[in-house]
Amino acid sequence: METLINDGQYNIAHICTGQQCGAGRADKIAIRWISPTFERTDYSYQSLEKASNRVANLLENLGIRPGERVFTFLPKSPELIFIFLGILKIQAIAGIMFSSFGEDALLDRLGDSGACLLFTRKSYLRKIRSIWPQLPELKKVIVIDLPQDESNTILSYSKLLSQAGETYKVPLTSPETPSVLHYTSGSTGKPKGVQHVHRSILSQAGTFREILNVRDNDIFWCTADPGWVTGVSYGIVGPLSQGVTQIQYGGNFQAEAWFTILQDEKVNVWYSAPTALRMLMQEEADLYRNFDLAHLRDIFSVGEPLNPAVIDWSRQVLHKEIYDTWFQTETGTIMISNHPGLPIRPGSMGKPYQQIEAVILNEMGSVVADMEQGRLCLKAGWPSMFVTYLNRADQYGNKFNNGYYDTGDVAYRDHDGYFWFVGRSDDVINTSGHLVGPFEIESALLELDEVAEVGVIGAPDELMYEKVVAFIRLKPNLAWSRELELKLRLQVSNRVSTNATPQEFRIVDTIPKNKSGKIMRRVLKSWYTGQATGDISTLEE
Amino acid sequence: MDTTMDALTDVFRQVFDNPGISLTSETTANDVDGWDSLSHINLIMAIELRFNITFSQKEVFGFKNVGDMANCIRGKLPHAE
Numbered sequence: 250m251e252t253l254i255n256d257g258q259y260n261i262a263h264i265c266t267g268q269q270c271g272a273g274r275a276d277k278i279a280i281r282w283i284s285p286t287f288e289r290t291d292y293s294y295q296s297l298e299k300a301s302n303r304v305a306n307l308l309e310n311l312g313i314r315p316g317e318r319v320f321t322f323l324p325k326s327p328e329l330i331f332i333f334l335g336i337l338k339i340q341a342i343a344g345i346m347f348s349s350f351g352e353d354a355l356l357d358r359l360g361d362s363g364a365c366l367l368f369t370r371k372s373y374l375r376k377i378r379s380i381w382p383q384l385p386e387l388k389k390v391i392v393i394d395l396p397q398d399e400s401n402t403i404l405s406y407s408k409l410l411s412q413a414g415e416t417y418k419v420p421l422t423s424p425e426t427p428s429v430l431h432y433t434s435g436s437t438g439k440p441k442g443v444q445h446v447h448r449s450i451l452s453q454a455g456t457f458r459e460i461l462n463v464r465d466n467d468i469f470w471c472t473a474d475p476g477w478v479t480g481v482s483y484g485i486v487g488p489l490s491q492g493v494t495q496i497q498y499g500g501n502f503q504a505e506a507w508f509t510i511l512q513d514e515k516v517n518v519w520y521s522a523p524t525a526l527r528m529l530m531q532e533e534a535d536l537y538r539n540f541d542l543a544h545l546r547d548i549f550s551v552g553e554p555l556n557p558a559v560i561d562w563s564r565q566v567l568h569k570e571i572y573d574t575w576f577q578t579e580t581g582t583i584m585i586s587n588h589p590g591l592p593i594r595p596g597s598m599g600k601p602y603q604q605i606e607a608v609i610l611n612e613m614g615s616v617v618a619d620m621e622q623g624r625l626c627l628k629a630g631w632p633s634m635f636v637t638y639l640n641r642a643d644q645y646g647n648k649f650n651n652g653y654y655d656t657g658d659v660a661y662r663d664h665d666g667y668f669w670f671v672g673r674s675d676d677v678i679n680t681s682g683h684l685v686g687p688f689e690i691e692s693a694l695l696e697l698d699e700v701a702e703v704g705v706i707g708a709p710d711e712l713m714y715e716k717v718v719a720f721i722r723l724k725p726n727l728a729w730s731r732e733l734e735l736k737l738r739l740q741v742s743n744r745v746s747t748n749a750t751p752q753e754f755r756i757v758d759t760i761p762k763n764k765s766g767k768i769m770r771r772v773l774k775s776w777y778t779g780q781a782t783g784d785i786s787t788l789e790e
Numbered sequence: 791m792d793t794t795m796d797a798l799t800d801v802f803r804q805v806f807d808n809p810g811i812s813l814t815s816e817t818t819a820n821d822v823d824g825w826d827s828l829s830h831i832n833l834i835m836a837i838e839l840r841f842n843i844t845f846s847q848k849e850v851f852g853f854k855n856v857g858d859m860a861n862c863i864r865g866k867l868p869h870a871e
Contacts, residue, residue, distance in 0.1 A: 266811035324823070349824055351807075372810065372823050501819055501826055735835050743807040747828040 253454050253490065259447040260422035262337035262452075264297040265489035266782040267419065278494045281468075282327050283510060285500035292327060294492070295456035297334070300327075304335025304415035307409045311366065311389065315340035318364040318430060322347040322355065322373055324473055325499050328393050330485055332368050333475065337428055338419050342444075344430040345478035348373070353693055353744040356380045357439045358432050359387060361640060368406070370394050387482055393644075401444075424448030424632075431478050433578040434677055434686030442639030443578045449482070450489060450490055452582040457600060459489030460574065460588045461549055467517040468544070470496040472509065472525060477682070478578045479551055482633070483520055504532045508540045515544040522552040523559060524681040526571065527712050530562045537566050547589055549574055552682025553714035554670045557595035573599060575670070577656060578684075579648070581633030585668050598660065598668040604631055607660055617661075622671055626653040670711040677771045678707030680715050683748040687770065690717060690751065694737060699727055702760040704768045705751065708777050719751035720773050722760055729756045794867075798862050801836045805829065815857025841867065 251272055253264065275295040282290045292300070319336045321344070323329045329345070336343040344362055346355060355376060359367065363386040369377060370393050377390055392399070393406040433441040441533045461483070463469050469488045473480035487742060488495040496514050500506055502525055511519060526548075548563065548571045555573035563571045574586035575598040585607055587599035601607040606628035609617050617623040629652050638645045644658070648655055657672040678685045687705035694703045702722040707715035719737070723729065734754055742750045761772040774780075795813060802811045806824050819825040825833070834850050837843075837859070843866040853859045 349826065349829075372808070375808065375810070499820075731835065731839055735832065735839060738832050738835070739805060739807070742805075742824075742829055742832055747824065747826060747832075750828055750832070 253450065254720065256421075257423070258419070258421055259424045259426070259450060260337065260340075260419050260426055261447050261450045261453075261486055261490070262301055262334040263419040263422070263731050264450055265486060266294060266334060267431040269294040269489065269492045270298050272492060274492045279489060280327065280330065281494065281514065283496065283498045283500075283514075287500075287509075288562075290327070294489075297331070297489070298413040300331040301334035301338060302406075304332050305338040305411050305417040305419075306413035308335060308339050308341065308366075309452045310409070310413060313339060313341055313366060316342065316346055316427060317366075317639065318342045318362045319366045319583060320344040320346060320359060320362065320364040320368070322346045322348065322350070322367060322369040322377065323393065324370075324371050325480075325497065326393075327497070328368075329475060332392070332495070333481075333485060340420060340422055340426055342427050342430050344432070344442075345475045345481065346432075347474060347746060347748075348550070349747045351693075351742065351744040351746060352376050352380050353689065354440075354746050357689075358384060358442075359384050361432075361439065362430055362442055365389075366391065374403070380744060403533075416589055422447050425636075427636070429481060429702075430482070431578045434684045434689060435644075435675070436450070437676075437686075437688055440686060440689070441641055441644065443635045445581055445633065445641055446636055449581045449633035450486065452631060453482045453486045454490040455604075455632075456583045457483065457491055457493075460583050460586050460602060461487070461518055461520060462547055462589045463488070463491065463493055463518050465492065467493060468496065468515055469493050469518045469520070469544075470514070470516045471520040472498070472507075472522065473551075478576075478581065479520070482582050501679055502528060502610050504529050504536060508537065508542075510541045511542055511545055517544055517546050518549070519545060520549045520551065522682045523550050523555045524553065524713055525572075526550060526555070526559050526563070528558060534566050542567060542569070542712075545569060547572065549586075549588075551576065551583075553679050554596070554598075560593065560595045572596075575599070575668075579635045579654070580627065580656075581635065582631075584627060584631075594663075594667050596669070597663070598670050600666050600668070607662075607668060608653065609660060609668075610653065610655075614653075619662050622659055622661045622789070624674060625656045625658040625668065625670075626650075627656065628652060629654050676706070678705075678715050678717055680748060682714045683746075685717060685746075685749045687768075689745050690719065690741055690749050691768075693741050693749075694719060694721070696744070697737065697740055699724055699733060701725075704760045704770060706770050706772050706773045706777065708753070708754070708774070713752075716752040717749060718753045718755065718773075718777060720755045720757050720760060722757055722778070729754075794864055795856075797840060798837070798856065798860055798863070801833070801840050805833045805836050813856050815855065815858040815860065818854070838864065843867070851868075 279294045279297045280292040395405040402588045429445045431443045471484040551574045572587040574583045574584045585598045609623040690705045691703045701724045704720045708718045710716035725774045761769040
């Protein structure tokens with residue numbers, strides 16, 4: 250039986266490439282890349298090893314040292330994976346940013362992380378140029394589609410690669426070596442950098458095998474963007490660490506395209522998100538009769554609670570089960586899940602993974618009785634647990650109490666040990682599986698001259714689970730119009746991210762705040778839903 | 791001169807905050823950075839305002855490329871080009 254960790258080598262990128270070649274998989278397809286126009290390119294484990302070695306050498310040639318932060322701002326692409334693995338090989342810290350990010354989102358992440366190097370492409374360079382003066386630690390930008398260096402600081406990827414060799418000796422990497430930095434939104438303040446370490450490979454490989462139930466010769470497809478923790482743990486590390494062939498698709502969501510891939514690539518295990526599955530549900534059932542999904546064994550879902558209706562739809566139309574899984578950026582890998590071999594209770598999160606101790610605690614920190622709601626907490630110490638919030642050690646400490654990590658989710662456990670998600674205990678908005686902080690959106694909207702005050706909440710939505718709703722108080726003598734709505738929408742889309750764009754605006758005379766000036770989102774939510782506002786004794790007069 | 795395409799190019803540049811966008815009839819969402827299902831809603835709203843037209847639900851999600859979009863817009867203008 251193959252062992253994952255050999256001679257104390259925990260380096261994720263080595264395990265995903267060189268170790269696979271050493272185990273006899275050099276010629277096996279690691280990644281089948283399908284472009285938006287459906288051109289296929291196969292990358293063997295050996296080609297992945299060489300490509301990531303070249304990036305590692307490129308980074309060392311530039312003087313990048315272990316522990317330094319190197320970020321990418323790229324669309325999903327093979328190069329993104331080569332670069333990610335190359336960064337990890339030299340023990341630098343990899344940060345992947347969504348290609349949909351606007352300047353504010355980029356500035357927050359690059360600034361907080363102190364990234365010294367960024368990989369991007371020509372068409373994204375304009376955004377970087379506009380914020381670069383505020384990023385003193387960002388020394389160089391490497392552009393993957395620039396044939397020649399533009400300056401001493403804007404460099405050509407292909408030119409640098411031509412000077413980098415294909416062999417690289419990965420240094421012995423301890424389990425506690427920092428690896429990946431993911432940013433996640435909170436209900437207050439800027440996004441926080443969630444720092445993981447190389448020992449996460451133990452959980453990434455284990456859950457990939459044991460929960461997602463992927464076998465050696467399976468074809469696996471995770472649709473998540475690598476900017477998301479799922480896209481790293483299960484779109485890169487899980488399958489590669491296990492020598493499995495995976496699909497990467499560069500196009501946007503489109504039902505027919507996705508089902509063509511499932512059918513033509515003979516995908517056995519498919520990992521996707523509830524919003525995508527709900528969008529598929531909206532298609533005519535006839536569409537699916539034209540596809541042969543005989544190879545597809547299991548479907549898994551992550552990001553938001555999976556509605557029982559989606560599970561029913563899949564059983565009736567696709568004749569497949571969908572297993573819902575639950576985890577967070579901070580947990581790194583699946584903690585609680587439905588999975589093959591465990592009867593599905595539609596709507597539940599499932600049961601904890603074998604090594605995970607999940608409990609429901611009350612405000613006093615005591616375990617509550619089954620069926621009683623409380624805070625979902627996890628016994629600290631699983632391998633993929635984050636090790637800090639970068640530059641925010643105090644907030645990291647606040648997430649732990651008596652040896653338990655507080656997830657911020659409210660849930661309950663039933664009498665048979667299944668967990669059921671109820672909601673968030675904070676104001677973070679989960680829209681289409683993306684966590685969005687209201688503060689980021691409010692900050693962007695307040696930059697506009699027309700906006701006097703703004704409060705943002707998440708409201709229930711059938712498709713996206715939650716949608717972003719912005720309550721706006723306009724400056725005096727201004728009237729609401731579609732033109733103004735467009736201006737506000739574009740401000741959020743282009744400054745923060747399209748995922749953060751409010752789907753609804755409500756124009757109000759005042760934004761409720763408490764006596765310390767904090768926005769009372771609870772009151773905004775009750776305005777939105779038409780429910781009673783509850784205790785408003787702290788409301789500002 | 792194709793004024794519809796010129797105006798459409800302006801709208802795309804505004805919506806995607808990218809003055810370098812250049813459109814042809816064959817341009818699709820895969821060719822424009824950031825053109826996803828969410829930004830498509832912004833794009834539709836911006837086109838409706840710019841041309842003073844409205845799209846049906848079917849039209850909104852039925853465009854195969856920019857040429858399709860431009861043809862649909864021309865069909866809704868009072869004096870077709």
